[in-house]
Amino acid sequence: MYNVDAYLKSLTSNAVKLSKKVQDGIAENTRDFRFENQAHFLDTNEAKMSEIRNNLDSKYEKEKLDGMKRLIAMISKGRDVSEFFPDVVKNVASTSLEVRKLVYIYILRYAEQEQDLALLSINTFQKDLSDKNQLIRAMALRVMSGIRVPVISPIVMLGIKKCVTDLSPYVRKIAAHAIPKCYQLDPAQKDALVDIITTLLGDNSTFTIGSVLMAFNQVCPDRLDLIHPQYRKLCRMLVDMDEWGQTTAIDLLLRYSRTQFLNPIGKTTTAKTARAKKEKSNVKSFYSDDDSDVSHHSSESGSESSDDEDDGNNSVDPDLAYLIKCALPLLQSRNSQVVLSVAKLYMHLAPAEESYKIGRPLVRLLRSHRELQFVVLNNIVAIASQRPYVFDQFYQHFFIRSTDPGFIRNLKLDILTMIATESNITFILRELQEYVKSSNKAFVTQAIEAIGRCASNIPEMAESCLGGLLKLAHSKSDSVAAESVTAIRRLLQQRPADSVVMIMQLTKALDDITESSARANVYWLVGQNCAQLPTIAPDVLRKAAKSFCSESESGKLQILTLGGKLVAQEGVSSKTIHLLFQYVLNMARYDLDYNVRDRARFLRALVYGQQQGGAAGSGDPELDAHENGSDMEHGLHDAEHEDEDTGGFEQSEKELNLSKHVKEILLSEKLAPVQEKPSHGREQFTVGSMSLVLNRVVAGYEPLRDWPTVQPDPSVRRLAATMEAPGYMNDRTGFGSDSVYAKSRQQGGGSGFGSGSGVGSGSRYDGQAGPARGAQTLDKFLESSEDESDDSSDESDTSESSEEGETSEETEDDDEDDDEEAEEESSEEEEEEEEEASSSEEEAILPKTSRRANGRR
Numbered sequence: 120m121y122n123v124d125a126y127l128k129s130l131t132s133n134a135v136k137l138s139k140k141v142q143d144g145i146a147e148n149t150r151d152f153r154f155e156n157q158a159h160f161l162d163t164n165e166a167k168m169s170e171i172r173n174n175l176d177s178k179y180e181k182e183k184l185d186g187m188k189r190l191i192a193m194i195s196k197g198r199d200v201s202e203f204f205p206d207v208v209k210n211v212a213s214t215s216l217e218v219r220k221l222v223y224i225y226i227l228r229y230a231e232q233e234q235d236l237a238l239l240s241i242n243t244f245q246k247d248l249s250d251k252n253q254l255i256r257a258m259a260l261r262v263m264s265g266i267r268v269p270v271i272s273p274i275v276m277l278g279i280k281k282c283v284t285d286l287s288p289y290v291r292k293i294a295a296h297a298i299p300k301c302y303q304l305d306p307a308q309k310d311a312l313v314d315i316i317t318t319l320l321g322d323n324s325t326f327t328i329g330s331v332l333m334a335f336n337q338v339c340p341d342r343l344d345l346i347h348p349q350y351r352k353l354c355r356m357l358v359d360m361d362e363w364g365q366t367t368a369i370d371l372l373l374r375y376s377r378t379q380f381l382n383p384i385g386k387t388t389t390a391k392t393a394r395a396k397k398e399k400s401n402v403k404s405f406y407s408d409d410d411s412d413v414s415h416h417s418s419e420s421g422s423e424s425s426d427d428e429d430d431g432n433n434s435v436d437p438d439l440a441y442l443i444k445c446a447l448p449l450l451q452s453r454n455s456q457v458v459l460s461v462a463k464l465y466m467h468l469a470p471a472e473e474s475y476k477i478g479r480p481l482v483r484l485l486r487s488h489r490e491l492q493f494v495v496l497n498n499i500v501a502i503a504s505q506r507p508y509v510f511d512q513f514y515q516h517f518f519i520r521s522t523d524p525g526f527i528r529n530l531k532l533d534i535l536t537m538i539a540t541e542s543n544i545t546f547i548l549r550e551l552q553e554y555v556k557s558s559n560k561a562f563v564t565q566a567i568e569a570i571g572r573c574a575s576n577i578p579e580m581a582e583s584c585l586g587g588l589l590k591l592a593h594s595k596s597d598s599v600a601a602e603s604v605t606a607i608r609r610l611l612q613q614r615p616a617d618s619v620v621m622i623m624q625l626t627k628a629l630d631d632i633t634e635s636s637a638r639a640n641v642y643w644l645v646g647q648n649c650a651q652l653p654t655i656a657p658d659v660l661r662k663a664a665k666s667f668c669s670e671s672e673s674g675k676l677q678i679l680t681l682g683g684k685l686v687a688q689e690g691v692s693s694k695t696i697h698l699l700f701q702y703v704l705n706m707a708r709y710d711l712d713y714n715v716r717d718r719a720r721f722l723r724a725l726v727y728g729q730q731q732g733g734a735a736g737s738g739d740p741e742l743d744a745h746e747n748g749s750d751m752e753h754g755l756h757d758a759e760h761e762d763e764d765t766g767g768f769e770q771s772e773k774e775l776n777l778s779k780h781v782k783e784i785l786l787s788e789k790l791a792p793v794q795e796k797p798s799h800g801r802e803q804f805t806v807g808s809m810s811l812v813l814n815r816v817v818a819g820y821e822p823l824r825d826w827p828t829v830q831p832d833p834s835v836r837r838l839a840a841t842m843e844a845p846g847y848m849n850d851r852t853g854f855g856s857d858s859v860y861a862k863s864r865q866q867g868g869g870s871g872f873g874s875g876s877g878v879g880s881g882s883r884y885d886g887q888a889g890p891a892r893g894a895q896t897l898d899k900f901l902e903s904s905e906d907e908s909d910d911s912s913d914e915s916d917t918s919e920s921s922e923e924g925e926t927s928e929e930t931e932d933d934d935e936d937d938d939e940e941a942e943e944e945s946s947e948e949e950e951e952e953e954e955e956a957s958s959s960e961e962e963a964i965l966p967k968t969s970r971r972a973n974g975r976r
Contacts (some may be wrong), residue, residue: 169648172186173184175207176209180213184215187210190207190225191225194228195226201232216252216254216255219255226266230266236559237266238268238270244263245263253285253289253290257282261293261692263892264277264301271289275304279298280315283319291324294315294331296333296334298316307336312334312525312613313345316338320348323848328353328362328368329361329365329367330364333528336367343378350375350438354442357369357446358449369446371462373444376442377467380436380439380827383434383468383469438836443464443469446464446465455487456807458481459484459495462502463805463806467823477506478509478512480605481498481499493526496534497798497812500533501798504798505802507540510534511538514538514539514543514547518531518550521923532566534572535550536576536796539576539577540577548584551566551570552570552587560596564598575609580608581617584609589740591603592625592632592637604625607621607641608640617650620649622655623655625641626659635673638674642680646680647789649786653851656685658762658843672714679703679715680705680722682703682704684786687785702721704719707719725785804820
């Protein structure tokens, strides 16, 4: 009975312990799946801080994870937690992947402050480079290259060389990211890093190539000769790259193309020529993969350019046409930066008749938020200033909405005036007239200025624009009237035939115009055309003299100029004009503004010339007598020095009398003002750059190089087709595929690690497949390319003849055929051994798969 009771008690206690253990395990495993607030990690009181060290020293991974989360949370709040560095470093070899990630983040943050302790974890990182998990290998190299301690730069270099030959494209991508970091730590390693980049450029993985190009741009951006063998491959891989890699590749290919191809754009291509070619051009399939389309397309463009005698376009190089074709599908990308990069490519590389393809994709980007609209509109302004025909059919997309901010409105108005043509000018002017009704005075002023620019660009619509502007000149708004008169003045200077009628209409509205700048413009127009207005101009001067004291400074200056022009046109014989002008001069003589007084003195001396005493005549006898008497002494003093040096002039200053040339001076024809565009200067910057958006040179901006005048050698790109990348770089799989090793084994032709073919012949970190293997590939290949091609043709002929002999002998005698095959196999093995022993250069050039293929052939 006692034994039964003891057994039941022990069973009950064990069951309780088991259930408690199960509950704790379930709670521990489901902690990450609870929908609770994670804000408790941000609690930084002293009690929580004391628990962090205990959690980091715990034997449970969950507690370590909690401790690391608290540390990372405090780092995000800007608190210094470097005191926990020794406790964190101990967990660098944790079995939990999440703990390792947080440990790596912490070490990157405080490695520079605790350099001695950070060096203790280097051995762990080196071991992790050989881990089975590709994530561990990649994170180890990332952290090791991120520790900015110059002492470990050789170790980082060894790690990069090891990861370059890794089978995982993700690890090779991280190795490419580590190259610029190693270059910043130790610039003396540049030559070795360039060799590594040369090897990585042969990588066929689209997941890796974008990072490789980034490393190329930061380490050796001027070594464009390394792009020769990979040019066509990069063009072909553009569509399959990630968005960041596409932008990097397009920028690099743009710089490369500006140095390797002749200018296909042409210097004499006009808008009309481009529009005609646009209508004639054949739009091919958007995703066409037929290579024949490239040559056909380039030949069509070349034939069109040769047909036009006035067109200076060069024929499009096939390689350049191939790049333009490969970049075309990227215009449908969801990434706005990719679309802008392709637009930059077409703007700076493609012929003028091909650039219309970028119009619709750029307009599509205007449907995004306003910050992106501002960037895109600035680029559209730069493109439209040179090629307005790209956007002329999308004019409705640039109409201003009520919700558009001011900086968007200004850009859209600028674009509308640029893309205005004879076919859409009616709709654009109708839209601009609606903007004049806005309550925003600044916006109305800009809309009126846009109407004037449209009339200047299209003379056929100038008459209707003048009529609309004349109606606006009678507006009750001072700003509207002032800007309308200013726009009329600019147009009348370009169209002098219409000036008389329009000026008569403006003089009638002069009493209603109160804006000072508008009244000054009317006075200037009347004075400049006083010869055509013999009866109206004097009456305008009479009214202006009556209200002279109440005019603004600009109005007074133009009234004085108007009187001087009338006197110069009519002469002193007209007493009415003479008296009006004298009245105005006398009023200006006592004006408070010194500019007005100076203008009055200048016109008095210019119109009436020099009198006997050296003073200017005013027409008033009493005033002239007073001024002549006061200047008598000056006249005597000038007479004493009459025989002095005249300074090289034929006549002395006393003998010069400008009044004889007053008509030519005041009534000379004035050139029409060249109205500067608001976006003037943006076209000099590269499309898609920050300098274009800000309209000034930004630090780090590099302009594009000029086109070469002589065609460089195109054979450097064609010879690269026979070169193959190592087996570990031939995979096209992305991140997360450890099975890529098996795929590379199948491509290499090996049956396992023990076989002597492909990458399976050695370890996956074999140094022979690294940078040293392909460092001199291109140079040696170019030297021996012609000899190898001749030898390969001879060998192919002999192999075909031997195969024919073997087939004939098989029909006669099967036993003899077996003997011959055995002899041939033995001879092939001997030849292969001799080739491997003698041709050391070929081993450095071609991969193992190609060498075995050559041996069997």
